[in-house]
Amino acid sequence: MELIEKFKIINGVYWVGVPQANVFVLCGCPEECVKHLMKKGFNKTVQKQGITYETGPNIILLSDVLIQNGYFSNLAEFPVLQMLYRQGMILPGHPNNTGVKPMLIGSKKQIDSQMKYIYRGNYGLISVDEIVEAGIPREKAEELMRLKLAFAFGKIRNTNDLLSSQVVEHELVEIRNGVFVRCTGFNQYEFRYKGESEAVDLNLLPDENYEPPYELAFHQLKRDYFAAVHSGGGDGWNEHGLSMASIVLFQGKIYLVDAAPNILHFLEALGISVNEVEGLFHTHAHDDHFAGITTLIRADHRIKYYATPLVRKSVTKKLSALLSWDSDYLDRFFEVHNLEHDVWNNIEGLEVKPTISPHPVETDIFTFRTLWKGGYRTYAHFGDIASFKILQEMLTEDTTKPGISREFYNQVQSAYLHPVNLKKIDIGGELIHGSVEDFKDDTSDKIILAHSSSKLSLQQKSMGSDAPFGSTDVLIQAKQDYTMRYAAQLLWTYFPHAPREDINMLLNCDTETFNVGTLLIKKGTVSPYIYFIMTGIVEMIKAESNRSNVLSAGSLVGEFAGIMEVPSLETYLAASYVRAFKIPSDLYFKFIQKNKLYRSMERVMDNRLFLQSTRLFGDMVSYPVENKVAQAMNVKSYTPGERLKSDKTLDLYLLYEGELQLVKGGQIIEMVKPGGFAGEETILYNVPPIFDISITKRSKVFHIPKDVLVNIPIVQWKLLETLEKRLEISGSNLSAMGEYSM
Numbered sequence: 001m002e003l004i005e006k007f008k009i010i011n012g013v014y015w016v017g018v019p020q021a022n023v024f025v026l027c028g029c030p031e032e033c034v035k036h037l038m039k040k041g042f043n044k045t046v047q048k049q050g051i052t053y054e055t056g057p058n059i060i061l062l063s064d065v066l067i068q069n070g071y072f073s074n075l076a077e078f079p080v081l082q083m084l085y086r087q088g089m090i091l092p093g094h095p096n097n098t099g100v101k102p103m104l105i106g107s108k109k110q111i112d113s114q115m116k117y118i119y120r121g122n123y124g125l126i127s128v129d130e131i132v133e134a135g136i137p138r139e140k141a142e143e144l145m146r147l148k149l150a151f152a153f154g155k156i157r158n159t160n161d162l163l164s165s166q167v168v169e170h171e172l173v174e175i176r177n178g179v180f181v182r183c184t185g186f187n188q189y190e191f192r193y194k195g196e197s198e199a200v201d202l203n204l205l206p207d208e209n210y211e212p213p214y215e216l217a218f219h220q221l222k223r224d225y226f227a228a229v230h231s232g233g234g235d236g237w238n239e240h241g242l243s244m245a246s247i248v249l250f251q252g253k254i255y256l257v258d259a260a261p262n263i264l265h266f267l268e269a270l271g272i273s274v275n276e277v278e279g280l281f282h283t284h285a286h287d288d289h290f291a292g293i294t295t296l297i298r299a300d301h302r303i304k305y306y307a308t309p310l311v312r313k314s315v316t317k318k319l320s321a322l323l324s325w326d327s328d329y330l331d332r333f334f335e336v337h338n339l340e341h342d343v344w345n346n347i348e349g350l351e352v353k354p355t356i357s358p359h360p361v362e363t364d365i366f367t368f369r370t371l372w373k374g375g376y377r378t379y380a381h382f383g384d385i386a387s388f389k390i391l392q393e394m395l396t397e398d399t400t401k402p403g404i405s406r407e408f409y410n411q412v413q414s415a416y417l418h419p420v421n422l423k424k425i426d427i428g429g430e431l432i433h434g435s436v437e438d439f440k441d442d443t444s445d446k447i448i449l450a451h452s453s454s455k456l457s458l459q460q461k462s463m464g465s466d467a468p469f470g471s472t473d474v475l476i477q478a479k480q481d482y483t484m485r486y487a488a489q490l491l492w493t494y495f496p497h498a499p500r501e502d503i504n505m506l507l508n509c510d511t512e513t514f515n516v517g518t519l520l521i522k523k524g525t526v527s528p529y530i531y532f533i534m535t536g537i538v539e540m541i542k543a544e545s546n547r548s549n550v551l552s553a554g555s556l557v558g559e560f561a562g563i564m565e566v567p568s569l570e571t572y573l574a575a576s577y578v579r580a581f582k583i584p585s586d587l588y589f590k591f592i593q594k595n596k597l598y599r600s601m602e603r604v605m606d607n608r609l610f611l612q613s614t615r616l617f618g619d620m621v622s623y624p625v626e627n628k629v630a631q632a633m634n635v636k637s638y639t640p641g642e643r644l645k646s647d648k649t650l651d652l653y654l655l656y657e658g659e660l661q662l663v664k665g666g667q668i669i670e671m672v673k674p675g676g677f678a679g680e681e682t683i684l685y686n687v688p689p690i691f692d693i694s695i696t697k698r699s700k701v702f703h704i705p706k707d708v709l710v711n712i713p714i715v716q717w718k719l720l721e722t723l724e725k726r727l728e729i730s731g732s733n734l735s736a737m738g739e740y741s742m
Helices: 033-039 077-086 108-123 128-133 138-151 263-269 293-297 309-323 388-393 406-417 482-494 500-507 559-564 585-594 598-612 623-632 680-684 713-730
Strands: 005-010 013-018 023-027 045-048 051-054 059-061 103-106 164-167 173-176 179-185 188-193 196-201 226-232 245-250 253-257 277-281 303-307 334-338 345-347 350-356 364-372 375-382 422-426 446-450 472-476 511-514 519-521 529-535 538-542 547-551 571-574 578-584 634-638 651-664 667-672 692-705
Touching: 005 033, 013 033, 013 188, 013 196, 023 188, 033 077, 051 077, 077 108, 103 108, 103 173, 108 164, 108 309, 128 138, 128 309, 164 173, 226 375, 226 422, 226 446, 245 364, 245 375, 263 293, 277 293, 293 713, 303 309, 309 334, 375 472, 388 406, 482 500, 482 529, 482 623, 500 578, 500 585, 529 559, 529 585, 559 585, 559 598, 578 585, 585 598, 598 623, 623 692, 651 680, 651 713, 667 713, 680 713
Parallel strands: 023 059, 059 103, 103 164, 253 277, 277 303, 303 334, 375 422, 422 446
Antiparallel strands: 005 013, 013 023, 045 051, 173 179, 179 188, 188 196, 226 245, 226 472, 245 253, 345 350, 350 364, 364 375, 511 578, 519 571, 529 578, 538 547, 538 571, 634 692, 651 667, 651 692
16 A cells, blocks of 8 residues: 555645645645645545534645746645634644644745745734834724734734744655655655655746636627726635636726736736736735736736735735845836825826725725716725624724724724625625625625625525626726727837838728637748737747747737748747737838838847747737847857856846856856846846856857846846746855845
């Protein structure tokens, strides 16, 4: 009989179980891994001593690196909550509460950061002083702290009170009941028990990602004047769907409400590239509303981040803990805009009012409105909220005790029940979520019920509606084509020196909508058209190198082959519903000739084609941004034995051909191949390269100045991911780099 069980959950995630020792290890914990465990039957419902609860892991093995291929590899908050509460390991009198704590194992660096991140995920801001630092008057801050303590059962507990941990290095170490583990290589581990062993490799391959736990239907989204698109109605435990989130459309612009997990998955299903997102409104920092924030960093511009200073401070404390940052660097990746509580903040005609909602961490609910005939049209997004029953149990007039005042309760009740045209509410119940019964007399025109892991009951259906993924409530219909306006702006950016009348000529070309999976151009064929993507996502496939890149709105498909009238070297496939201009290749070439653009474009086009072939620039970097990089990069030739050094100019080294060797302290860290890069620390930090960069083959290297990269979040994020991995391999400390500067 095999004593050690091993199962692959998804790419980079495994289950290792030793039933005889009561050891069950979740190896790797990216976003929504709990839902994968539920779907595969590892977290299942059982009954013991008359108590119904879930099974599941009791130990988590963390990835050696926080980020892989742009996504968080370690998000232990929900797996830990599942152990503590849904398995009952912390609940008094529960048969699973045996005094044995859930355990985190792995590298010291990752354990420390996860402990701090879970701490902030549990509590948010942890003192009156921290709340005051967010701009809240002290008297109000004391009231909010009393509320927080009421949710925390009177005490802010250190994460070590809830979890145990074990650092795992290259020597065998016992984790529990005779089960041993050791690190056998970078992100590779071996488990041993009574003479048996099993190995796991948590590394993702370059073309792999963490899979979402559900399939989504594709939708063709109409860009309305003012509408709410329902992009999620579940919670962190709903294995069949996305966590509660919304998209607010206003005058053709796309605003997200919360950064739910697997946000890229649902954006693609709706035919939206991350580059089209105008802004994010953030309610709070729990993972089911926070985990997708790295996806929004994967844009080629800084997306606008809208939150009150109170919520923003809570979010950045958690993000800084997760990334082991000493300061708030949210504004390095986002264009931060502070909102004021309980007033209408005007955002280019869209007004939003944030209101504090009782929750264990700092949380706001949002009401959106805009002026229209007969008055305002309003949409309220209420996630997360608390039930009136729970809040009533917190009532106390003793200001020295945890709880809330009657005045605060009345303010919350009034805010929750204020009538609007459309209201989406959290009905998750239990200790920290809302109750549908509280809204039975709500006079809003329409109520959407969300934030639940269960199907709606008949009683719930009598009070509100479900909203399937991709469904839209239109509050004000559009009378103009905002997509055309957006496309015109992109073309003007792409050709800033061309006369408007010539741009308008291109805009007069036919448009075509491509269904998901349709080929725009097939490799080896001469296309009569060059396609300008207006909306949606196109996959550029290079079968010979077994890789693909993602092209977003604003990209030209088949430009080089179309101008030269040669067969395409790539296949272009609609990865979502795609709307594009069909520009005849001969017309586009005459446009280039007429405006004397060919000579200036030739070098830039070659550079851009190379950029698109690299992992660093190949995904979600639009043509206007690529052009800026392509124009600024300069190639230099090197012979074997030469070393790359950065003096006064801080450059990124992007290898065109040849080979580079990275060395630290005599150890070879990496052999960089064409398309790879070095010197990322010079972009992220104001320091020369910390690795010795030497030429091992005759090489050509593009030098890209720092100043053209600092405002491209997706590039910054990939540089940070690569630097973290190289420092981990070399045994260096990221914090030793000094002040982070971009």
